[in-house]
Amino acid sequence: MKSKEISKVVLKRLPSYLAYLKSLPDDASPYMSATGLANALGMGEVQVRKDLALVSSGGRPKIGYLRENLIEDISQFLGYDNTTDAILVGAGKLGQALLGYSGFAAYGLNILAAFDARPTTAAIDGKDIFSMDKLEGFCRSRKVLMAIITVPAEYAQEICDKLIACGIKGIWNFAPIHLDVPANILVQNENMATSLAVLSMHLQAQIKEKK
Numbered sequence: 504m505k506s507k508e509i510s511k512v513v514l515k516r517l518p519s520y521l522a523y524l525k526s527l528p529d530d531a532s533p534y535m536s537a538t539g540l541a542n543a544l545g546m547g548e549v550q551v552r553k554d555l556a557l558v559s560s561g562g563r564p565k566i567g568y569l570r571e572n573l574i575e576d577i578s579q580f581l582g583y584d585n586t587t588d589a590i591l592v593g594a595g596k597l598g599q600a601l602l603g604y605s606g607f608a609a610y611g612l613n614i615l616a617a618f619d620a621r622p623t624t625a626a627i628d629g630k631d632i633f634s635m636d637k638l639e640g641f642c643r644s645r646k647v648l649m650a651i652i653t654v655p656a657e658y659a660q661e662i663c664d665k666l667i668a669c670g671i672k673g674i675w676n677f678a679p680i681h682l683d684v685p686a687n688i689l690v691q692n693e694n695m696a697t698s699l700a701v702l703s704m705h706l707q708a709q710i711k712e713k714k
Contacts, residue, residue, distance in 0.1 A: 513554050514581075519544060520554070521577045524570055536567030583611040589675075590647050592662050593654035594619035594632045597677060601651065602627040615645060635665075642669040649673045656680040663690075 523543055524535060537552035544551075555562060559576035562568050578584050591598055594617045601607075602617055605628075617632045618641075626632055633641065641647070650671045654662050659678035666674060673689045676682055682690050 509557055513557065516546075516550075516554055517558065517577055517581055520551070521574065521581070521583075524574050524577075527570070531570075533570055534567045535570045535573060537562070539567065581610075583609070586611050586613050587649055588613050588615050588645065588647055589649040589651055590615055590638075590642065591617040591651040591653060592619070592635075592638070592666065593617075593652060593658075593678075594622055594624075594627070595653065598651075598653040599624075599627050601653065602630045602632075614651070615647065616641065638665065639669045642666075642671065647671065649675070651675045651677065652682075653677045 520540060523540065527535075537555055538548050540546075540555075541548040541551040555568065555573070558580040559568060559573055561572045561576065575584075589612060591601060591614055594602070598617055598619070602614060607614065614630060616630055617627070618635050618638050619632060620635050622632045622634060624632060642650075647669075648671060650666045650673075652659055652662055652666075652674060656678050659676065659680050660682060663674060663676075663682045663684065667684065667688055672687070673691070674682065674684070675691050675693065677693045677695075679694060679696050681692075684690055
């Protein structure tokens with residue numbers, strides 16, 4: 504299917520569609536309509552229909568999409584069928600947890616190795632952990648373009664600058680701080696504090712409704 508421009512808002516919804524489609528049992532209907540998907544996820548039908556039209560041309564009136572084909576189309580669009588090599592900087596508790604998470608493979612992410620200023624272990628689940636002086640040589644030789652930052656906030660910008668100097672073009676940032684980067688570098692922030700605040704506000708609202 505010809506590539507189309509797509510907003511970040513839509514990109515954030517597509518994994519939800521994919522997760523639901525994959526969760527359906529084997530004996531479920533082989534077809535899935537935009538209406539059915541919207542109802543299952545509590546979303547607007549028009550919105551879901553437009554989103555699916557951006558990534559798949561397989562929809563048929565009154566029938567919908569063949570579920571297996573739709574899963575494949577969304578996966579290909581998101582790049583899950585193409586493995587992306589990455590490195591991780593900051594092998595503390597969070598970094599080690601990410602290194603040991605096998606589920607990334609389903610999304611096409613392969614963490615090659617980790618780097619830390621003071622490594623406390625040599626490897627996690629077969630992933631080597633190197634000292635920072637090995638960073639540039641590793642990135643250059645393996646042509647790595649993506650990095651994950653899991654260092655404390657006060658070190659994140661310095662690490663970010665080093666990664667860019669090593670040729671990194673995309674950064675998944677778990678440090679709770681804004682990173683200043685050139686226009687050609689993409690940073691995706693995973694802000695746990697923000698997520699927790701949203702969850703807390705939701706729970707407070709639910710508690711008030713029950714009183």
